[in-house]
Amino acid sequence: MTQPAPRYDCIVVGAGHNGLVCAHHLARAGRSVLVLEAGGQVGGAAITREFAPGFQVSAGAHLLHLMPPRLMRELDLAAHGLKFAAERLKTVALAPGGAHLTLAGDAVFGAPDAADQAAYPRWRALMQRLANALHPALLEAPPRLGSGEWRDGAALLRLGWAIRRLGRHDMRELLRIAGMCVHDLLEEHFSSPLLRGALAFDAVLGSNLGPRSPGTVLSLLYRMAAPGGPEALAQPEGGLGAVTRALGRAAVAAGAELRTNSAVARILMRADRVCGVALASGEEIAAPVVISNADPRTTFLGLLGSEHLDAGFVRRIAQLRSRGLAAKVHLALDALPQFRDLDPEALRGRLLVAPSPDYVEDAYNHAKYREYSAAPALEVTVPTLADPALAPAGRHVVSVIAQYVPYDLAGHWPQQRQRFIERVIDTLAVYAPQLPASVCGSELLTPVDIEREFRISGGHWHHAELAFDQFFLVRPVPGAAQYRTPVPGLFLCGAGCHPGGGVMGLAGRNAARQVMREAA
Amino acid sequence: MLTESEPYYRQPLLKTPFHEQARAASQVDAFIPWSGYTTVDVFSSIEQEYFAIRNSCSLYDITPMIKYRIGGPDAARFLNRLTTRDIDRLAPGRVQYNVWCDDDGQIIDDGTVFRLDADEYRLCTAERQLDWLHASAIGFDVAITEITDEIAALSLQGPTSCALLKALGVAGIERLKPFELGHFALGAAAAPPLMISRTGFTGDLGYELWMRPEDAAGVWDALMMTGQGYGLRPIGSRALNIARLEAGFLQPNADFVSAAHAQRSGTTRSPLELGLGWLVDFEKGHFTGRRALLAEQRRGPRRCLVGLDVAGNKPAHNALLYTDRRGRVQAGSVTSAAWSPTCKRNLALAMVDVPYLDDGAAVWAEIYLNRELVWQRRMVRAQVVKRPFYAPARRRATPPPEF
Numbered sequence: 001m002t003q004p005a006p007r008y009d010c011i012v013v014g015a016g017h018n019g020l021v022c023a024h025h026l027a028r029a030g031r032s033v034l035v036l037e038a039g040g041q042v043g044g045a046a047i048t049r050e051f052a053p054g055f056q057v058s059a060g061a062h063l064l065h066l067m068p069p070r071l072m073r074e075l076d077l078a079a080h081g082l083k084f085a086a087e088r089l090k091t092v093a094l095a096p097g098g099a100h101l102t103l104a105g106d107a108v109f110g111a112p113d114a115a116d117q118a119a120y121p122r123w124r125a126l127m128q129r130l131a132n133a134l135h136p137a138l139l140e141a142p143p144r145l146g147s148g149e150w151r152d153g154a155a156l157l158r159l160g161w162a163i164r165r166l167g168r169h170d171m172r173e174l175l176r177i178a179g180m181c182v183h184d185l186l187e188e189h190f191s192s193p194l195l196r197g198a199l200a201f202d203a204v205l206g207s208n209l210g211p212r213s214p215g216t217v218l219s220l221l222y223r224m225a226a227p228g229g230p231e232a233l234a235q236p237e238g239g240l241g242a243v244t245r246a247l248g249r250a251a252v253a254a255g256a257e258l259r260t261n262s263a264v265a266r267i268l269m270r271a272d273r274v275c276g277v278a279l280a281s282g283e284e285i286a287a288p289v290v291i292s293n294a295d296p297r298t299t300f301l302g303l304l305g306s307e308h309l310d311a312g313f314v315r316r317i318a319q320l321r322s323r324g325l326a327a328k329v330h331l332a333l334d335a336l337p338q339f340r341d342l343d344p345e346a347l348r349g350r351l352l353v354a355p356s357p358d359y360v361e362d363a364y365n366h367a368k369y370r371e372y373s374a375a376p377a378l379e380v381t382v383p384t385l386a387d388p389a390l391a392p393a394g395r396h397v398v399s400v401i402a403q404y405v406p407y408d409l410a411g412h413w414p415q416q417r418q419r420f421i422e423r424v425i426d427t428l429a430v431y432a433p434q435l436p437a438s439v440c441g442s443e444l445l446t447p448v449d450i451e452r453e454f455r456i457s458g459g460h461w462h463h464a465e466l467a468f469d470q471f472f473l474v475r476p477v478p479g480a481a482q483y484r485t486p487v488p489g490l491f492l493c494g495a496g497c498h499p500g501g502g503v504m505g506l507a508g509r510n511a512a513r514q515v516m517r518e519a520a
Numbered sequence: 521m522l523t524e525s526e527p528y529y530r531q532p533l534l535k536t537p538f539h540e541q542a543r544a545a546s547q548v549d550a551f552i553p554w555s556g557y558t559t560v561d562v563f564s565s566i567e568q569e570y571f572a573i574r575n576s577c578s579l580y581d582i583t584p585m586i587k588y589r590i591g592g593p594d595a596a597r598f599l600n601r602l603t604t605r606d607i608d609r610l611a612p613g614r615v616q617y618n619v620w621c622d623d624d625g626q627i628i629d630d631g632t633v634f635r636l637d638a639d640e641y642r643l644c645t646a647e648r649q650l651d652w653l654h655a656s657a658i659g660f661d662v663a664i665t666e667i668t669d670e671i672a673a674l675s676l677q678g679p680t681s682c683a684l685l686k687a688l689g690v691a692g693i694e695r696l697k698p699f700e701l702g703h704f705a706l707g708a709a710a711a712p713p714l715m716i717s718r719t720g721f722t723g724d725l726g727y728e729l730w731m732r733p734e735d736a737a738g739v740w741d742a743l744m745m746t747g748q749g750y751g752l753r754p755i756g757s758r759a760l761n762i763a764r765l766e767a768g769f770l771q772p773n774a775d776f777v778s779a780a781h782a783q784r785s786g787t788t789r790s791p792l793e794l795g796l797g798w799l800v801d802f803e804k805g806h807f808t809g810r811r812a813l814l815a816e817q818r819r820g821p822r823r824c825l826v827g828l829d830v831a832g833n834k835p836a837h838n839a840l841l842y843t844d845r846r847g848r849v850q851a852g853s854v855t856s857a858a859w860s861p862t863c864k865r866n867l868a869l870a871m872v873d874v875p876y877l878d879d880g881a882a883v884w885a886e887i888y889l890n891r892e893l894v895w896q897r898r899m900v901r902a903q904v905v906k907r908p909f910y911a912p913a914r915r916r917a918t919p920p921p922e923f
Contacts, residue, residue, distance in 0.1 A: 272806060272810075272811070301658070301659055305659060306601075306658050306659030306660070307597060307601050307659065307660075307805075307806060308806050309806070310622075310623035310808040310809060310810075310811070311601070311602070311622075311623070311652065311655045311656035311658075311808045312622055312623040312655065312808070313623055314655065314656075314658050314659065315655040315658065318655075318658050479623075486623075486811060
């Protein structure tokens, strides 16, 4: 039996930002690439869509801060229509009493304590130095231990050298704090609960951790090691969907083909190697290389099937910690919300409801026992201030990341959805008493909704929890940590790979390089 | 059985349903633990028991062998992915010797797969491994239950075994082919059901009898009563170990360590290294360890388990093997050894390095002898020879020859 010759060199499953970056790089290098997206538009979880009549919002992440500027230039996203409505956003830590703090770059404004005011730039400088040492490791595939290959040895040496070059003081500090919880570290540096709460929140944002969880210093360093850096917080015009639309155009311009509404049902195997994919429609498309932007569990257990994998590997995938704990709440408002003691101009920034580390830890406690937080910690943006087109004239959108909401809530969601939205609104009302009256529409995306809408098993933004045991050399699991998998021809390029989630694009870029190295 | 009234900490070893019978027949009170049960090591003398296996008939309690019921629509797919052989070639009513590996192609265990029905199987193993079976079941619609204590089992091995069963009224037993199983009864139609498979661990004519625990004592008594005229003798594990070595069978934890238990790197073994390459079906589709085993096959073996014919008559227990008489370069080590009374040869299984794998290759074995507490060291020649060392035609003949 003769098989039809494959029409494509590579198929990318899923048009999330990483899939698109990967497709772009492969197409630019001369590969024929087909990107298959199950949804009606490209972008995966980084899309902008309507949530109430006339109101648009970024459905997942609502700010861009991790994508390296160099990658954006490489992809020429500006030429493909990406504009920023606001850049270098400030962060406001809301205080119930009105004594809010503002974090902008290396400075903090409004700190009640002169010592904190002085300590903050020192803290920033230290953390940034440590993060910079780790940063190069994000830009390449993690090395394999014991492979005996010079490339892996060299990568380990580079990382070791970068850490050694920090000098005696900083290296010791990095080794001392890397496994710590952020709560304890912040107590060493600051006295203000409000400042500590805001910094602790950044360490646990989008994760399955509380400020007292070990490893939260690592997640904070990771956030700072990401190429953009936190001061690069930016709001794309048209929401995060504008980023992935531009990525899609860049990929097409580079020669990739995009097909939406084309859900992949199965990855096809022949003679123990990947030979293409089968769509839900039944259509089969041949290609010698398939790169999955889907999360590891969906890729291996859903699309490929465990019968093509070894049992030990399947068990590691099945045990991957990938349950999300962050929810999105979208509010449509009749009027611009008024926050007490807050300059309306500050609403253009990022507002945090995390008045102390204990507040965040309390919020986390509920999630441990499969309840949602009684007093959730929130990251709030009002994107319509900088980008009025997202809502009808004079009206506004409030986009909230709310923590914590367990994936496996005890009891049933239908009865509790409205109650949780009200809880978020009530939490905001402490700072903006008039806000509840102006709400004219709302939407809640729990991890279960995120799983369903964006096809992320477990509904975790990062596809797999970012923690020591699922990090760097072993992300997502040993045996699949270099974008390659045990199955010849199958690669991963999603957030479940190093260096992880957030709208960063490096996993896609690193994966494309690995594909070109191995499947020439 | 697990239903003993004594709390487990007062009787850390369980008793098989044959325990009272075995206790009564034991002359030297030599019991050893086996998979959480107390079992007989020696009843009277190893030699007498051994000769019962080869010259008349032996009865061995194999209840502690770990048994799993594997059922469900995906049972065959599951077993194909778990083990290295092609389960689709196993017809209902047949038994297959098989091995299974971890991701690195290293043996976790060997055992037998019984196909009881279209989609019901029984897996008999040396070690408990429900955890690995459950890991292997992810993505398969299969139900796995440990039934070790739900089934009592006896191994009846030796040249008179078939005749003894016939004398007990097991109709049609002579037509049972090797690796075949059937459902029988001892005598009358009202007798309790008995599943019999023509399998065993002796390389001789023999059967394994599978029954409900409540029927166990009656079956033992019936066998022993009628068996008097057939030279039947209960045996312990020591005698069996000689027979299994003559047959060239592997003993887990002697000839290989399970990859699930090994703590040190480099101590586990692949089926190719154990000379079980004939069990590995690379054509049947994916199974756990396949990619690693293919890579090993491409690389070529580094060492392999072989049979050794050792000079002299002192068993080469734990002997190191050398390329030269002075013992300067090690060539491997012995994993099992015994003097074979039937072959009249000093036999051993050994793991040897390339290039000492081929028949006729000669190495030197370093044997330590304890002569009334005075230790002596011998360097003796050992030659690689074919396995099995002993393979009587009756083990395969159907119907088996009258004795």
